[in-house]
Each structure stands twice: as structure tokens, then as C-alpha cells.
Amino acid sequence: MIAIVPCRSALCLALTLLASAVATESRAEDASPWQRDGHSAVRLLAGSRSGAVLLGGIAFQLQAGWKTYWRTPGDSGVPPRFDFSKSDNVEAVTVLWPAPLKFDDGAGGISLGYHDQAVLPLRIVVKNAEKPVTLRAAINYAVCERICIPVEANAELAFNSVASTEDSALFAALDTVPKPANVGDPNPLTIRDVKRSGDKEVLVDVVTPDGRDVNLFVEGPTPDWGLPVPKPLEHGPPGVKRFSFALEGVPPGVNPAGAALKLTLVGSERAYEFNINLN
DSSP states (O other), X not given: OOOOOOOOSHHHHHHHHHHHHHHHHHHHTTBOOOEEOSSEEEEEEEOOOOSSEEEEEEEEEEOTTOEEEEEEEETSOOOOEEEOTTOBSEEEEEEOXXXXXXXXXXXXXXXXXXXXXXXXXXXXXXXXXXXXXXXXXXXXXXXXXXXXXXXXXXXXXXXXXXXXXXXXXXXXXXXXXXXXXOTTOOSSSEEEEXXXXXXXXXXXXXXXXXXXXXXXXXXXXXXXXXXXXXXXXXXXXXXXXXXXXXXXXXXXXXXXXXXXXXXXXXXXXXXXXXXXXXX
């Protein structure tokens, strides 16, 4: 028979507080301290330590009414920039971008990004899986309401946990990253066709389940391309939503024929990424 005795002694209380502090410290080891400015905060997240490829993340908190930007900001805005070069035992870091939201940029255009909270997953390739790993990030981003404010932050985090307390948050964020797809794939949400219309216009035909609303974004092959956000046309072929964008923002002297473009198709429940060569 096991007797359960209420804990009332000072020693028992101290042990309870110590256990709580150890648990809190353990949880804190999976995330760096928040780096705060007036309207946002940012920190690093560490996933479970296993093998030579690790999952991490950059977490943002944004004040109500403020936003930050996707890798392509749209008609206006500043994309975030990350430098991981001072990390220890890290070969490469790839930022995986969740599907963005659309915002009115206040000047008649559209910007792309995130509000409230966002986690950008990181795919981290380790040099030696048997040695300690410390991720160091120089983070430059902008937060915007009516005006944009640049933010610089530096964060550092060691990957130690065999079972990280941040795994669920990281996998949830990873699930919002658009999945690779090909034009014509038989998915409920897909791009059926991409074609030129004259010299300056591109038409994209999209199939959606039950005619649901979708968003389409386009990126050029290099950051100096500034293609506009595709716009849905009111009248398209039966059974499809047709989007159009102009070949504007192409770098001077560059012929867009044959260019490798990236199209991101975002629905209410899923998102896909298509790599195409423009005919």
C-alpha cells in the first residue's frame, strides 16, 4: 500500500520550486531569449537533436496592426535578411517560408507577409553530427503599420535536446510551407496552364475545389526581378480561375523568354509551389 502524504515542509516546498525551475530552464534551452523592439520580437527555436540535418526556426511576434514581410514583399516592403555565417558546426541553413498573406500597402498596391505571430522553419545541415551545434543569426527585417521601421537583432541558440519542447510548433509551421508541385498535377488545387499573351502579359489558369478563393504570387529567378502580384480576371474559361500579371519589373536588358519563374498558389487549407520556364 502506498501512502500519499501532503507536502507542507519548507524542504518539500523548496524541492518543488527547484523542480519547476529546472523544467522551465529545460524548456528555455529550446528557444533563445526574445529580442524585442517597440513593435515586435524575434527569437530562434531548436528542434530535436538527431542526425546531420536539424529542424530549427525563427519565431516572430508582432504588435497588433503591424506586419513583417515574406521573401518577396509584393508591391512595396522589405524582405527579411538572415546571416548564419557565425554559427558553430553548421554547413548550411535553408529558410523555409510559410505561405504569406496579402495586405493593402496603403499606396494602392499589395504587400505580402505575416502578422501577429509567425515561425519560419529552418533546415540546418550540420558539419559533424557528433559535435555540438550552435546557431547564430544576424536578423534584419522591417515591421510596418503606416510606416516601416527597420529592425536588427542577433540571436544564438545551442541544439541540445533529444526531444525538443518546440517540435510541435516547428512541425506546425513546416506544414504551412507550400509543397512542391508541377503544372497539371491532379491535385484539387493546382495550376492547369501558364501561357504568354502578347509580349507583356502572362496568364495563369488555376483549378480550385468548389471554386474557393485562392491567391497567386510570382517570383523571378533572381532578387532583382520585381514582378507584380498576379490579379484575378473577372471572366475566364469555364471551370478555372484565371490570373494575369504583366512582365514588368524585369531587370534592364534581360529577355524574360525562358526565364525560370516560381509561382506560389495559396488556398484556404493548402499551398503549392510551381517552378516553370516562361515560354
